[in-house]
Amino acid sequence: MNETKKQRERAIILAVQLKSQDDFEFSESLSEITSLCETAGLDVEVHYTQNRERSDSATYLGKGRIEEIVELSEREDIDFDVVIVNDELTTSQSKHLAEIFDVKVIDRTQLILDIFAQRARSREGQLQVELAQNEYLLPRLSGHGVSLSRLGGGIGTRGPGETKLETNRRHIRSRIHDIKIQLEEIKKHRARYRENRRKNEVFQVALVGYTNAGKSSWFNQLTDSKTFEENLLFATLDPKSKMLSINDGFQVLLSDTVGFIQHLPTHLVEAFSSTLEEAKYADVLIHVVDRSHPNYKGHIETVHTLLKSLEMSDIPVLTLLNKRDLVSDAHLEDTFDTRYVSSRSESDVAVVKEALSDFIRTQLNPYETSLPADSGKIISQLKQETLIETVEFDEETERYAVKGYARDNSSIVGRITEKRESNE
Structure with a gap:
C-alpha cells in the first residue's frame, strides 16, 4: 500500500479566475481540473488561485503571488512533484514556471493528452494521441528545453517521450505527416465498413455526452457488453460499436464515443475527430447527461456547442437525463425526446429501448x-x-x-x- 502511494505523484494546482468568470463557473473549473488530476493518477495537495483581468504573460499568476506560493510551500513543508495549471500555457509561461518551481509544469491541455495516452487501447487511439501531442508541442519546442529536461518519468511523459520531443522540428513534422497518412488509411477502412452498413440499411445510433455522464454504462446495459466503465474522466477513448435489438427485433448499430469537456482545445477535437466519426454519420444521437451534476445545464450547452462545431447539430437527439437515483427532485417529468433514467436500474433499460423505438419511428x-x-x-x-x-x-x-x-x-x-x- 505504501509503495503504491509513493508511486503517485503529488501536485499543486494554479488557477486564475478571470473577471469575466462568475464564482460558480470558476468553482466548476477547479473541480474539473482536480478530477482530471485524479484520473491521471495525481494526488492534489493544494490549489492556489488569483483573481485577475488576464493571466500574467510571464508567470501565469502574478509574480508576487508566485513568490508567496514558493514561500508558503517551504514554510508549510508542502512537497510536490508537478505543477498543474488550469489553462493552456504559452512557451514563455511554461519556461518561467519550471525555472521558479524546479519541477515539471503541466498545463490543462497536456494533462488531458496524458489521460488520453493512458486510456487509448487501439492502434488508432494511440496514433490520435501521438498526433495531438506532437501538434501541441511543435510550436512550443523553442524555449522548452528547461521544462523538458525536468520531465523525467510519470505524468506528462506518455506518448512521444522525452527524447523525441527534444529532436528537431523536421523530425516532428515528418512524424505528424506519417501519422496522418496512417490515420487516413484507418479512416478509409472505416468508411468502407460504413458504406457496407448503409447498403445493408443498418440504422445507426451514437451515444454522445459530457465526459463521465454514463455513456459507457448505457452502452453496456443496452448491448449487454463489458466495455471499460469507471467513475473517471475520459474512461472511453476508442470508438466501439455493437448491434442492439429493439421493438421485437429491429436491428440498430449503437456506437459509444469519447466524452466532451469544456474548453476542449481545437486541435484536440480535430485529432480525435475519427473517434466521433461514428456519431457524425448516425441517424440518431442519444445524449447522455449526468443529471446529478450541479452544472448539468452547462454540460448540455458544451455538448450542443461542440456538436454544432462538428456540423452534427442537424442529427435528431434523444436525451437521457442519467443518474436519476442520485437526484432528490421529485418533479422529474419525461417528455417525448427526454427521459429521466438511471443505468443502475434494470427497468430503465426497457424504458430507454422503448423511448428509442418511439423516437426512431418519427424518422421513418x-x-x-x-x-x-x-x-x-x-x-x-x-x-x-x-x-x-x-x-x-x-x-x-x-x-x-x-x-x-x-x-x-x-x-x-x-x-x-x-x-x-x-x-x-
Missing part, C-alpha cells in the same frame, strides 16, 4: 402490406429491418396484414411492394 415513413400465410421468413426479416407496428392474421383471406415504419429506400418494403403490384 409508415407502410402497410399484406402477406400470404407462408411468409414467416419475410415477417422475421421485416422485424429486423423495419419498425413493425402490428402483424394481424386474417383467417378468412389467410393473409397477414402488416403495418410498420421504414426508411424511404427500404429494399425489403420495395421488393414486397413490387411483387404485390406485379401480382395484381
Whole structure:
C-alpha cells in the first residue's frame, strides 16, 4: 500500500479566475481540473488561485503571488512533484514556471493528452494521441528545453517521450505527416465498413455526452457488453460499436464515443475527430447527461456547442437525463425526446429501448402490406429491418396484414411492394 502511494505523484494546482468568470463557473473549473488530476493518477495537495483581468504573460499568476506560493510551500513543508495549471500555457509561461518551481509544469491541455495516452487501447487511439501531442508541442519546442529536461518519468511523459520531443522540428513534422497518412488509411477502412452498413440499411445510433455522464454504462446495459466503465474522466477513448435489438427485433448499430469537456482545445477535437466519426454519420444521437451534476445545464450547452462545431447539430437527439437515483427532485417529468433514467436500474433499460423505438419511428415513413400465410421468413426479416407496428392474421383471406415504419429506400418494403403490384 505504501509503495503504491509513493508511486503517485503529488501536485499543486494554479488557477486564475478571470473577471469575466462568475464564482460558480470558476468553482466548476477547479473541480474539473482536480478530477482530471485524479484520473491521471495525481494526488492534489493544494490549489492556489488569483483573481485577475488576464493571466500574467510571464508567470501565469502574478509574480508576487508566485513568490508567496514558493514561500508558503517551504514554510508549510508542502512537497510536490508537478505543477498543474488550469489553462493552456504559452512557451514563455511554461519556461518561467519550471525555472521558479524546479519541477515539471503541466498545463490543462497536456494533462488531458496524458489521460488520453493512458486510456487509448487501439492502434488508432494511440496514433490520435501521438498526433495531438506532437501538434501541441511543435510550436512550443523553442524555449522548452528547461521544462523538458525536468520531465523525467510519470505524468506528462506518455506518448512521444522525452527524447523525441527534444529532436528537431523536421523530425516532428515528418512524424505528424506519417501519422496522418496512417490515420487516413484507418479512416478509409472505416468508411468502407460504413458504406457496407448503409447498403445493408443498418440504422445507426451514437451515444454522445459530457465526459463521465454514463455513456459507457448505457452502452453496456443496452448491448449487454463489458466495455471499460469507471467513475473517471475520459474512461472511453476508442470508438466501439455493437448491434442492439429493439421493438421485437429491429436491428440498430449503437456506437459509444469519447466524452466532451469544456474548453476542449481545437486541435484536440480535430485529432480525435475519427473517434466521433461514428456519431457524425448516425441517424440518431442519444445524449447522455449526468443529471446529478450541479452544472448539468452547462454540460448540455458544451455538448450542443461542440456538436454544432462538428456540423452534427442537424442529427435528431434523444436525451437521457442519467443518474436519476442520485437526484432528490421529485418533479422529474419525461417528455417525448427526454427521459429521466438511471443505468443502475434494470427497468430503465426497457424504458430507454422503448423511448428509442418511439423516437426512431418519427424518422421513418409508415407502410402497410399484406402477406400470404407462408411468409414467416419475410415477417422475421421485416422485424429486423423495419419498425413493425402490428402483424394481424386474417383467417378468412389467410393473409397477414402488416403495418410498420421504414426508411424511404427500404429494399425489403420495395421488393414486397413490387411483387404485390406485379401480382395484381
